[in-house]
Amino acid sequence: DAKTTQPTSMDCAEGRAANLPCNHSTISGNEYVYWYRQIHSQGPQYIIHGLKNNETNEMASLIITEDRKSSTLILPHATLRDTAVYYCIVRANSGGSNYKLTFGKGTLLTVNP
Amino acid sequence: DAGVIQSPRHEVTEMGQEVTLRCKPISGHDYLFWYRQTMMRGLELLIYFNNNVPIDDSGMPEDRFSAKMPNASFSTLKIQPSEPRDSAVYFCASRAGISPLHFGNGTRLTVT
Numbered sequence: 001d002a003k004t005t006q007p008t009s010m011d012c013a014e015g016r017a018a019n020l021p022c023n024h025s026t027i028s029g030n031e032y033v034y035w036y037r038q039i040h041s042q043g044p045q046y047i048i049h050g051l052k053n054n055e056t057n058e059m060a061s062l063i064i065t066e067d068r069k070s071s072t073l074i075l076p077h078a079t080l081r082d083t084a085v086y087y088c089i090v091r092a093n094s095g096g097s098n099y100k101l102t103f104g105k106g107t108l109l110t111v112n113p
Numbered sequence: 114d115a116g117v118i119q120s121p122r123h124e125v126t127e128m129g130q131e132v133t134l135r136c137k138p139i140s141g142h143d144y145l146f147w148y149r150q151t152m153m154r155g156l157e158l159l160i161y162f163n164n165n166v167p168i169d170d171s172g173m174p175e176d177r178f179s180a181k182m183p184n185a186s187f188s189t190l191k192i193q194p195s196e197p198r199d200s201a202v203y204f205c206a207s208r209a210g211i212s213p214l215h216f217g218n219g220t221r222l223t224v225t
Contacts, residue, residue, distance in 0.1 A: 044156070044214070046214060046215070093211045102158070
């Protein structure tokens with residue numbers, strides 16, 4: 001899996017958009033960008049994933065740059081319950097590595113009232 | 114959908130005792146994973162199964178750790194004998210094919 005780089009921590013005001021960056025400059029053409037988050041005392045939770053096009057679901061939006069070397073997870077209206085560690089992971093969906101999801105340190109997002 | 118169910122939620126045991134952690138994956142999921150999380154090492158993949166068969170156990174720390182999946186709806190992770198350095202949160206996760214992983218809420222193990 002390609003290595004990712006994320007800031008250690010970020011703050012966001014409640015109700016504002018939270019933009020979480022991730023660098024993955026060594027990403028391969030067949031690797032997807034996945035985002036998970038882990039709220040305190042819970043298991044990681046899947047948020048969203050994408051290959052090259054921007055993606056949106058009920059939880060968040062994922063913006064991937066044209067060269068695919070970086071991406072941004074956007075929580076449009078952050079709430080206190082969005083305080084969590086956010087993990088950016090790149091992984092191929094085929095071949096022998098498709099089983100393995102390797103978690104880094106992630107970004108601790110703190111949403112402040 | 115009840116999600117991935119793990120038991121117990123907390124386990125406290127003394128060094129040298131056997132510990133068994135349990136996991137019920139989501140119905141219909143054909144992959145099951147065991148992860149361990151500590152402050153120092155983060156989330157580590159220990160072992161995973163496909164259709165109840167262990168595929169890769171290269172993350173299992175040592176012979177004291179073993180995992181089984183006797184059927185599609187149940188898996189165990191056993192530590193025998195347990196040591197204080199095994200203290201961690203152990204997560205079970207499952208998925209169908211290449212779909213995203215669904216994690217349980219973990220078992221917090223403390224070995225004194």
